[in-house]
Amino acid sequence: MRGVAGGVLAAGAATAAWGVLVERNLFTLRRTTFPVLPAGSPDLRVLHVSDLHMAPWQHRKQQWVRSLADLRPDLVIDTGDNLGHELGLLGLRAAFEPLRGVPGAFVWGSNDYWAPQAKNPFQYFEGPSGGGGERQPKRLDTDALGRHLIDLGWTDLNNRAARIVVRDVPIDLVGVDDPHREYDRLEQALPGLRGLRRRKQKAAVTIGVAHAPYRRTLDALVDQGADVVLAGHTHGGQVCVPGYGALVTNCDIPREQVKGPSTWEHDGRSARLNVSAGLGTSIWAPVRFACRPEASLLTLTAAS
Numbered sequence: 387m388r389g390v391a392g393g394v395l396a397a398g399a400a401t402a403a404w405g406v407l408v409e410r411n412l413f414t415l416r417r418t419t420f421p422v423l424p425a426g427s428p429d430l431r432v433l434h435v436s437d438l439h440m441a442p443w444q445h446r447k448q449q450w451v452r453s454l455a456d457l458r459p460d461l462v463i464d465t466g467d468n469l470g471h472e473l474g475l476l477g478l479r480a481a482f483e484p485l486r487g488v489p490g491a492f493v494w495g496s497n498d499y500w501a502p503q504a505k506n507p508f509q510y511f512e513g514p515s516g517g518g519g520e521r522q523p524k525r526l527d528t529d530a531l532g533r534h535l536i537d538l539g540w541t542d543l544n545n546r547a548a549r550i551v552v553r554d555v556p557i558d559l560v561g562v563d564d565p566h567r568e569y570d571r572l573e574q575a576l577p578g579l580r581g582l583r584r585r586k587q588k589a590a591v592t593i594g595v596a597h598a599p600y601r602r603t604l605d606a607l608v609d610q611g612a613d614v615v616l617a618g619h620t621h622g623g624q625v626c627v628p629g630y631g632a633l634v635t636n637c638d639i640p641r642e643q644v645k646g647p648s649t650w651e652h653d654g655r656s657a658r659l660n661v662s663a664g665l666g667t668s669i670w671a672p673v674r675f676a677c678r679p680e681a682s683l684l685t686l687t688a689a690s
Contacts, residue, residue, distance in 0.1 A: 405625070405673040413450040413665060415457075416682045418647045420658040421689045422591050422613045428553050433459035433485075434682040436597075436618025437664025439470030439497060440477040447665060447679075448481040455484035457683055460552045462488050462540065465618040465662060466495030466564065466597035469526050470502060470669055475534065482538060489550050490540035493561045494569070495597035495619060497668075499528050504670040514566065514636050543595050545571045547578035549585075558582050560610060561595035565603045566619060566637065570596065572606050579610065591686065599639045599661050605652040614658045614686070620644045622663025626676035645677070660684060 543561025594607030622645035623632020
């Protein structure tokens, strides 16, 4: 029995060491093709980044994000939780600088507003985080973060709509502020979206953007005609079981759609959905297992 117990402890220690020291730094690129553009449109490369949870000392992550500029994306979509520390903007500036001038857009997650806190990880099995009993977190400098992303040339989509023309292809974007904290107010974005649709030139594709992929949010974006919806927040489950997948989602999305591409359907409409497993973790839970940190390169092509 002692030998069995010792083996179990050794295996547990090895698993923890892998998740903390190795896998959380094994950054990977997920490549997906969505055939959603009108016939004759050029392919568009959309870089989807999410959940960096950046701290200033995370130089390996910063360098990997910098290398994404080599992909030469046509558009960058940032689905929030950029900051993981009150000085995280220092690291984020270093990471995103090579993407300056590439058209982009962003929405906020809760960790763009509030500094992370130490939490009991088993509470995630009881439901999404952020419920009662938590002490008030420290407020982050969201305004400074927003100014920096806008200075890069990216568009604020928090409860807003906008049009971006990329390679002569008009793209309508509609986004919401963080659904996890219930900051989402899609109704505030709808007048702008309706105004875009009254223009003589019609959009080739509509992309919905949100941080947390709650069902209500995905349903609402699909109802408003989104052809593609991009989100993050879930960390892909962060700690997964090989052959089974994520144990938790930290929202109400079905577990099998916790990361990667899928289709979201509601009330007779459907959209291509990409949920990013994200690039970081909370500094209080620096572990990933069977769920590598990722960014996504989505190639939008003409529908057949």
